[in-house]
Amino acid sequence: MTAAEHTAESPEERADAVRSLEAEFSGLITNFRRIIMENANRVSPGMLPGAYKTLTTIAHCETVTASALAERMLMDKGQVSRTLRELEELGLVERSPDPRDGRSSLLRLTGLGIERLAAARLPQEGVLLQTLQDWSIDDIGNLSRMLHALASGVSPGATT
Numbered sequence: 001m002t003a004a005e006h007t008a009e010s011p012e013e014r015a016d017a018v019r020s021l022e023a024e025f026s027g028l029i030t031n032f033r034r035i036i037m038e039n040a041n042r043v044s045p046g047m048l049p050g051a052y053k054t055l056t057t058i059a060h061c062e063t064v065t066a067s068a069l070a071e072r073m074l075m076d077k078g079q080v081s082r083t084l085r086e087l088e089e090l091g092l093v094e095r096s097p098d099p100r101d102g103r104s105s106l107l108r109l110t111g112l113g114i115e116r117l118a119a120a121r122l123p124q125e126g127v128l129l130q131t132l133q134d135w136s137i138d139d140i141g142n143l144s145r146m147l148h149a150l151a152s153g154v155s156p157g158a159t160t
Contacts, residue, residue: 035124042120044090052120054083055092055109059117063106065098092116 033049040052057073058064064072070080084107087093092113095105109117132140149156 039120039124042123043092043116047090050079051083051086054080055087055113055117058087058093058107059109059114063108065101065104065106067104069107087113 036049036052040047040049043052043055054069054073057069061072066080066084067077070077073080084093088095091110093107094110095107098104098106146156149158
């Protein structure tokens with residue numbers, strides 16, 4: 001969109017469009033929260049969403065130190081420590097010595113953790129693929145590009 005086209009829009013039209021986008025994101029976030037709560041409960045009844053997010057982050061990293069986990073999740077180290085203790089007590093996460101730093105431990109999912117996480121995710125597997133089955137690959141690519149631009153704080157035309 002050119003600068004001249006931007007000026008043809010009224011501030012009210014732009015504000016309405018942004019409010020509409022915000023409402024759509026709100027609905028999407030609510031849906032994600034519901035899925036995370038359901039998945040957490042499938043991993044272990046009563047598991048809190050934060051513990052589930054910690055479990056999935058460890059799974060994504062494969063091995064990670066508690067400090068790196070806290071930094072990655074933007075969490076207090078004490079909170080991470082309490083959550084890790086819970087996950088260890090459930091048999092979902094284990095520690096091993098960090099060969100690069102004897103004062104530190106590496107965290108990884110146990111076999112049970114991998115199994116429970118896979119089972120928890122199973123009901124949602126393929127939902128996005130199924131939802132997007134009638135979308136063109138170009139539309140999917142455009143959505144990815146636009147979301148990346150939004151998350152990065154840049155204009156969609158500036159992303160590669």
